[in-house]
Amino acid sequence: MNEQILTIVTFLPTFGALILLFLREEMKQAIKVTAFVTALITFLISTYLYFNFQPDTAAMQFVINKPWIKALGVNYHLGVDGISLFLVLLTTLLTAISILSSWTSVGDRVKGFMVSLLILETGMLGVFVSLDLFLFYIFWEVMLIPMYFLIGIWGGINRIYAAIKFVLFTMFGSLLMLVAIVALYAIRYKATGVWSFDLLSYYDLRIPLGAQNWLFIAFALAFLIKVPMFPFHTWLPDAHVQAPTAGSVILAGVLLKMGTYGFLRYCIPMFPNAFDTFMPLLAVLALIGIIYGALVAMVQKDVKSLVAFSSVAHMGFVMIGMFALNMIGLQGSILQMLNHGISTGALFLIVGMIYERRHTRLIEDFGGIFKVMPIFATFFMIVTLSSIGLPGTNGFVGEFLILLGTFGLNKVYAVIATAGIILAAVYMLWMFQRVMFGKCEKPENQKLIDINLREKLVLLPLIILIFWIGLYPKPFLNAMAPSVENLIEQTTAKKMHLSQFAVPDKGWQIATATQIEE
Amino acid sequence: MELIWLIPLVPLAGFLLNGLLGKSFSKPVINTIACGSVAVSFLLSLNAFFGLLRLAPESRSVEYILFSWIPSGSFNADVGFLLDPLSAVMILVVSGVGLLIHIYSVGYMAHDEGYSRFFTYLNLFMASMLILVLANNFVLMYVGWEGVGLCSYLLIGFWYEKRSATDAGKKAFIVNRIGDFGFALGIMLLFWTIGSVHFSTVFDLAPQQLAYGGGIVTAATLLLFLGAVGKSAQVPLYVWLPDAMEGPTPVSALIHAATMVTAGVYMVARCNVLYMMAPTTLLVVAIVGMFTAFYAATIGLFQNDIKRVLAYSTISQLGYMFVACGVAAFGAGIFHLMTHAFFKALLFLGAGSVIHAMSGEQDMRRMGGLKSKLPVTYTTMLIATLAISGIPLFSGFFSKDEILWQAFSSPFGSPLLWVVGLLTAGLTAFYMFRLIYLTFFGQRRYDDHVASHLRESPKVMTVPLMILAVLSVIGGYVGLPKALLGGAWFEHFLHPVFAKGAEIGKLAEGAGESHATEYALMLAAVAFVVVMIFTAKRYYLDRAKNSEQFEHGFGGLYKLVYNKYFIDELYDKIIVNPLVKGSNLLWQKFDVLIIDGFFNGAAWLAGQWAISMRKLQTGMVRSYAFVFLGGAIFVIGYLILSR
Amino acid sequence: MNFPNVDFALLSPSLIVCITALLTMLLVPFLGEKRQAVVAHLSWIGLSIALVAVSQQIGKNITTFGGMFLGDDFSQFFNGIFIVAAMLTIFTSIDYLRRKDNEHGEYYPLILFATYGMMVMASSSNLLVIFLGLEIMSVSLYVLAGFARTELKSTEAAIKYFLLGAFATGFTVFGIAFVYGVTGTFDVAGIINAAFGQSNVDTFLIIGGALLLIGFGFKVAAVPFHMWAPDAYEGAPSPITGFMSAGPKAAAFAAMLRIFSVGFGGTVPHLQTLFWILAVVTMTIGNIMAIRQNSIKRMLAFSSIAHAGYILIALVVGSGEASSAAALYLLAYALTNLGAFMVIALVDSGTKHDEFTSIDTYTGLARKRPYLGLALTLFMLSLAGFPPTAGFMGKFVLFKAAVSQGFYILVVIAVLNSLVSVFYYLRVVVKMFMTEPDGQPIEIPAVPVFLMVALAFAVAAVLLIGVYPQGWFNFAGLTILGAN
Amino acid sequence: MELAIFILTSLVAIVAALLVILQRNPIASVMYLMTTFVAQAILFIQLRAAFIAILQVIVYAGAIMVLFLFVIMLLNLRREDFGKDIKLKYKPLAVAFAVVLLIETLVVINASMIPALPGANLPATFGSVQGVGKELFTTYLYPFELTSVLLIVAILGAVVMAKKKL
């Protein structure tokens, strides 16, 4: 079971998608139910990971490692550790939720929609559980297409532009990453004489400094775009605004995490010296992102693009916390990935609910919704507060740890980042005020019906998580602690080793260095 | 005392109960849950207080850790509570005054649509405030700190259909966040220098690990003080408090007078060890406090909104408390905090009673002569006014006098502080009596419609008023100074908390000037206050018709003060507007034009290139052959030339 | 007399194809107008036998005809590509021709002859033989391109293809003359002997190489010798366009790899630089030009130019690994492109004359025919190099070969180019899935059985190569005889 | 003497070639082309390629050119069809290209270091029908067979394209 579980979790959605292909387009209800049940079962099975996770070890767990393309050294190598565990769970949960959330909002081509979502889920899960560079890249790209369809087919008016922009931006980074992966692969071959993509072995690979920088740039670019970090963020508002609710939820909830996760899993441990070199630049970008995202979010007229820009700011937090490379910052950063997935996912769900009723997302079209939809308002309020990091909610724990970690790295960074939380309150509350408060003067708003049971069920798990992580984050933090610690140790050790490059412990290192640097 | 964790949790339970199910409860159930939970808290607080009294003074510090909350690497924040004299006083004040206000609200909010919502928020506030004062570490305190901020936001904007109310709520939250920004950074700085966020550890280790008056401790205390400035509405972050009066009056009484706004003072007192290590910060605290006290008092002079007067008065009084802290007289600060809680809550509730009776009218120019119509309200409010003005025998006299005396005599004090304090006290007396005269005396200035509804508030509202009135009188006697033959019992009780700080600041207890000086100063103060009261009487009662003339007689000064020094407008102009405009610029110009423009431009360029390249594809074989030939020439030529 | 030994077993694949072609050709006049499809069935049966024969020859790596015929794995791999391409083309054509009212049996033997020509090209390192194979292939293709004789576009395509092809032949022949003049032989081995280890390779040899490069550059449609491709692709009947983009390109590359990677083998650095330039220019111009095309066939023509640019990377690198990578790439490209053209042919066959080749024709296609839309999407993604498709695998091995020889910049340029390509490939997807037709959507015929089979095969193959290439392909490098 | 013949025939070949492409009348072009071919045949003989020279005259100048003539007649092309220059004015550029190409040719030929091999000791059969035939049926058997396929394809193709009705 332990060996198969990840395969099951990863490919169960695809299996469900295949089943869907056999259903006729007219059987909408059956399609929805099948899709939801698949996603739900996937989620339930994935909780097995949580309950059987050994929190006291940094080793990869539930590992499966089978040769796949032997001649290229590609292995089917999956596994999770404390860093990826929760992202996997987040993915399975959010997919199930987003399917449920699209129950009535998607009427056209339901089958395609559900198939896209499920395949997307496989892609995302694959990214988080792959321990093989090749496999990782494949999943990384695989998830692009269903997302492209989700935006392009079921999106808003400007969906095609947004979809293409999304794909082109992401591809730009990932193609460069592909080159870097291949280069890394060649370096590894020169060093050891074996063609292999095994990720874990790359952690031990001592990559010459010159090569590290280039490879780092290529990898980092792919991830930065995905995160997205200033100034590569402009695809995000478009994609978010145009995407259907489920698409936005997945996009914000999971896809963006792939960038930060990639940083954590690939960029930092593989290229620690390059990371050192570029860290200040990246940190500045992250800080700009925090402030910039918040400022621009403030003046948005569309709720979705406001949330999109807030994502830029929030992901800036995640990045800066990661750069601290200390226990607190990293744990905060990982936790904040979850938090952002939960909170922003919930925000998009909420925006989607009201969009379904009003078919507008412009802030000025609302006002006074509090009165007509009190339950909705309460959910909205909680999520808003979570998004601005109010203590007691998940956002606080993550942000506080991040800021604390960042403070340990550089006080100025911390001060700027902390200023970001002021701005977060400004734009979120202002938005909330304009949407929910005031007199309900527009006749179309007065007739709004409060959320129904299904919608409550959609939001409830996220609300529970908001408070769970906010009030008792210990299980999360403890589970990720050994892996994070290991990551830090490994990275530091490798960095130290390479800084003393003059005394290598193996001859080939010098050889590779000169080869690469010519 | 093992039950102290229940003190915040009971109101929290009340919050959950009302919050989740309040819709389906009837009003009595709701208020029973709400008031009941606070009553339980109050009883538990009393129990804790007396439990504490039974202990020896040195061991009056009990910690109870519920669970480890955020463990991450070397960082750990518990959900843990600390009961010591300081927090004991605070929980008593908070739960006590809170209980009274809860009860009062039952009457005040009886006809409001959002009845259950109101009590839900109120209970949440109680929980947060109690967490704030009971926390045993900075982070948990921060939880309460932001929690009360949230409740303040929710309650100010309680009438959410009113634009000004929601604006005010948002303003309160954001301005508080600015303070929290400092507070959070202060916590971080402490963590990274001392390695812990637990009060006991930090205060134990700080004197050993940090240099006295060093940069770190100064920075940390200043950052923490920024938090206090925000929360306790000191200059320059006071702007939210007057606006906060948009909320229901019980809220103003509870949150914006008695409890939440004093959190800053509490926090500074709690961190007295750190503050004593940073004399520079103390000086800053004292100056900010004194400036705020005087500044707010001047604004209060000519306000016409009854609640706004009280709001500025609150700011001013909070300034006093900070002065106390700034001169290292934390005990005096807390003492004033407590008495202020009583009489200011009373004033607000009284004002609420007036407003209630006046069908929501808040402008004092449309009141007058209410004395006979609202006897209980009048009496109790008068008592509170006397207390706040510092009339001897009332509680305010003792606490305010203690602060003035400390400001004069403490090693950190100065006569200048005393002088300004004295002026402020006089101004306070002036505007408070102006309020009394305008409201309760003189001729009626309201219309018949109001008159027809005018009657004294129900018992559920007046009883809390009376209780508070009693407290406003006797509250001062627990801290009767030695000069007045008291035992300064209050300060003794608190002493263990401040002992360490005192040690660091080398404060000898009871040192300083002789009683003679103290008497002289006291007398001067009282005299000045009385003069100011009579001035008020002269212009607002005796010559009530000319009062406007009197006010306008100050010319530009009046305008300045009446418009609150145009600070809101200034903030709008230099901060808010540029921010919005700049952000719009960033979005429209930078995001859309530059970044997107760059990428779209690249795409456009490729497209243009394609268009112009297409021209080459003429469809004519000869031109194809021509290009082919060109290529051939290039290939051969290249090889020849590079041979 | 040194009459050469002939190993008929080794020749069997190409012989079978050739004999099938001859037989079917002879059969055509005896069949009635309505029964021309018989030829098609005979043809694909013959091809499948040939495919079996190919599989029997794998791993033998021997030569016959005095070394003029090479039976190495490299050639067998390419033979496989050609035969599969021909089969898929035949499957696509059966219904297409009928719908276009152009059902003439000569079509199939021509395809077979073209296939035979390609096989000859790929199975020899003798310039003379390669040249003849090239001509057999080309002559057949000229006719096939103009097979819809009554269509203006088709004859135009034929004449353009023919004139420029003959023009290019002139260069090829002149090039062979120069190479022969220096080495005294037509075998590529002669080039190795003359060039390898020489510090100063004779100018004639270099110029001979350059002329050959021009000639073959024409066949693979490398910029600036590409001008014919869009017109010929657009005008030719759709199945033939698919065939042209798959088979001849592969054959020309097979020959080029033999001549340049094995023959010159990097001994002339300038030639390598030249290839570098050509690769970059070809992929860039191909991609840029494709952006603004409105005809899907024309768009794919430019895309085919761009792909030629990518494959030219293998020639820049020049290693055996790169040659094998190019082979895999060509297989992937052939399958993908043929698959795409199956859909295009189907859409195109909706009318008799005015062809539905504008991309706008595909507007809303996926709504009516979702699986067709998905199939075309898959092919577009494979062309763009998305995993897990064959196109990705091809790109990957190619890039691997280049990167391990240190050609980073080239690979980065290639990668940025594929980014551009994503844009126009996805345009088709956008049309199919994301837009709704303005007026009356066009009628798309039902998918005939053979096309269905072919389509399913192409889809499966594209996915299978993408997901599990192990076993299909020897990544360690195909055996290439003559390469040391 | 040899050189004189060479110069004369090559001049004829070159001038005739030029005239081929400068004519507007295709029939005249065909005639000039034949002239070139014959001139080249003489050069072939000089190079001891007797068989090829014969082929050149019989097959090329004879058969192929007749085919050309035949088609021209068939289509009844008139020179008026080509009277006006359409848009493209390639001539100056064409001249420039020609110059560049010639320079390149000369440079290449000049730069080559191909040794003049001892061509005097050629076997008697060199270039004869017998010699070439032997080569064709031994060493070059495979390509020879291929040419047959090529011709079949050509026939098939010609039939397909030119038949009035298939």
Place this chain on the structure above:
Amino acid sequence: MVPLEYYLVVAGIIFTIGMIGVIVARNIIIIFMAIELMLNAANLAMIAFSRNLGSMGGHVMVFMIMTVAAAEAAVGLSIIIALFRNRDSANIDEVNLMKW
């Protein structure tokens, strides 16, 4: 004996003329003839090389080229006929239906 280079120069010139002919001629048949010129030039070079090497391979090659030329002529002319049937013109510049 005439040196190899001389023959090559002649071949080169004729080849060039052929190439230029393709560009300048507008009659499809003349273009085709220009291409024949190029092939002939190549033949000449081939024979010259053959003579220089003393190898018969060049002769065989020329034989093949002639076959190819014949084959191309047959197919090419038939294509021209087909084209002519469609448009009644042999002007290459008018064959530009497909472009851009």
